Amino acid sequence: MSIFLVFIAIAVVGAVAFAVVGRQPPGGGLAVPAHPAGLVEPAPSLPAVLLPDDPHPSDVDKIRFAPALRGYRMDQVDEVLEKLASALADRDEIIADLRRTRQDSR
DSSP: OHHHHHHHHHHHHHHHHHHHHSOOOTTOSOOOOOOTTSOOOOOOOSOOOOOOSSOOHHHHHTOOOOEETTEEOHHHHHHHHHHHHHHHHHHHHHHHHHHHHHHHTO
């Protein structure tokens, strides 16, 4: 008798789980366009995190990215990293120019 009750309990739990998770409402429910790779593109709900054109260390310390489902918003992180890379490349070029002019003046 107790084995029969266990099977009934498992069947009830499975039916409830299927009813809650496995069903869509009539009409297809919410239509979310899928990304080509199968992921849904996040809708930006926060303003973009921007660095000034000439970032200083204090600007980098103030950056706060919006949390997302799997960590931080990748679009915000990518934008900040691109801007930092560009600023560092500009500074490296200026430093190289200054070193060249210093060696030429000797």
